[in-house]
Amino acid sequence: MSVVYVLVPLAMLIVLIAVIAFIRSVRQGQFDDLETPAWRMLLDDEVDSSPSRDKPGGEGEADSFGDAGDGGGVEG
16 A cells, blocks of 8 residues: 555656646647658658769669679678
């Protein structure tokens, strides 16, 4: 029974912190536009054609290991 004397105030403190965080986020405008972020992930990104990604000689783009897709650096 003595655990209740600790858990009830602790639970009330957690609820109070959550309510304060919610009110603060509403006042800062976190919930003003709920639809645009969902639509933004569906839109195509613009392709950045920086010179650092292009390989000289027109061999195409390199994969994540820096080679042109010849097996990932595995020799055989």
